Amino acid sequence: MDIRFLSTFIEVANTRHFGKAAENLFLTQSAVSARIKLLEEYFQTTLFIRHRNSIQLTPAGEKLLPFAHQLSDTLKDAKRELQLESGEYVVCGATQLASELQLSSTLSKIHEFFPDWSVKAEILTLDNLSRQLHERVIDLAFSSEALKSEEVISEEVWREPLGLFSVNDAQQSIDAADFVAIEWGSKPREAVCQVFPQLREARLRTNSLRLALSSVEEEGGCVVLPLSYAQRGNKQRELILLQTFTEAYACVYLNHLKTVKRPALSTVIDQLFKPAS
Structure with a gap:
């Protein structure tokens, strides 16, 4: 079974809406529906009750949800461990506008100051940017408005x-x-x-x-x-x-979690965005 089916299941469970889940996952609504159908066929049970204006988890869906989260988190941890094994890396996310204003120059600076690092960059909606930052899927998030969260530090880096x-x-x-x-x-x-x-x-x-x-x-x-x-x-x-x-x-804001678990990531933030004393 493709693990992406479980990720899709989690997104539908969170949004309770196939269309919103499709938007967040950058998929078509038919693709989301097809994944859920294949997942239901795999487990041989119905996972969602589909009403006209509402989608609810079935008892089977409620039971599956914590296992889906556990499997998804385990794979994320495994991916990060393998990346650490192969060398340092940074994952950047940005909204469309912030990417056009700031992301290219940031990526150039990363390549200049940290030439051996692996870099990944993605364009995301503001909601998806915030969610992936909190889930530690991305390390640095760039947006044209500061993210409002007690867990996030937002710093203006361009105006x-x-x-x-x-x-x-x-x-x-x-x-x-x-x-x-x-x-x-x-x-x-x-x-x-x-x-x-x-x-x-x-x-x-x-x-x-x-x-x-x-x-x-x-x-x-x-x-x-x-x-x-x-x-x-x-x-x-x-x-x-x-x-x-x-x-x-x-404006463009750099957003990162207050608790940075990787010392090397703190070095990137300090090197590229902190003013010289």
């Missing part, structure tokens, strides 16, 4: 003012129909809407900087960007600064 840019220097009005909104977070969003209340709506909302730029370059319109990012090359059309927001910033 830059935001500005509203257009690809049309003759643009007379700022309309929602022309606006591409990047999900910078609640504080930047409110700062922008205080100046342009009409921009609470947008023609496109995205968590991808690249997709937003591509949209305004191909279709026109305006977008809120970090000031220096808009000056970078390789753009099809020039971006014109319309407004600078003094209270709106793009």
Whole structure:
């Protein structure tokens, strides 16, 4: 039996929703359903009671759940031990936006300062990023908003003012129909809407900087960007600064657990992100 079936079972049990489980696991809903069906065939029992708006564990599913967690945790521990045996490593996770702003430079620094280390990087949703960090699946988590947890230290490692840019220097009005909104977070969003209340709506909302730029370059319109990012090359059309927001910033946070069990990981954090004294 594929151990991933048990991981899928745990995710469905946690979310009580096949669609949400599929999103968290980066699978299609049909793939999740197929895995659960094969798992039920393997154990020759029904694991979930499927109601129209609710999914509940059967008594058999309740009995299986602790064993599934135990097996999953054992395999994670085994994987880490084998990685330690083969050499030092670091696993980084990032939200889409944080990955585009910070992850590449972080990976370059790791390779520069720790050339013998093995590095793995994944792009995750904010919820999945937090969950995998708490489960110690990933070591370092990068996000555009600080993770709120008593077990996590969140440190701002990058910050830059935001500005509203257009690809049309003759643009007379700022309309929602022309606006591409990047999900910078609640504080930047409110700062922008205080100046342009009409921009609470947008023609496109995205968590991808690249997709937003591509949209305004191909279709026109305006977008809120970090000031220096808009000056970078390789753009099809020039971006014109319309407004600078003094209270709106793009930020990237490094998140890691307070209790770091590997001394070498603490060295990475100190070497790459702690300011020199």
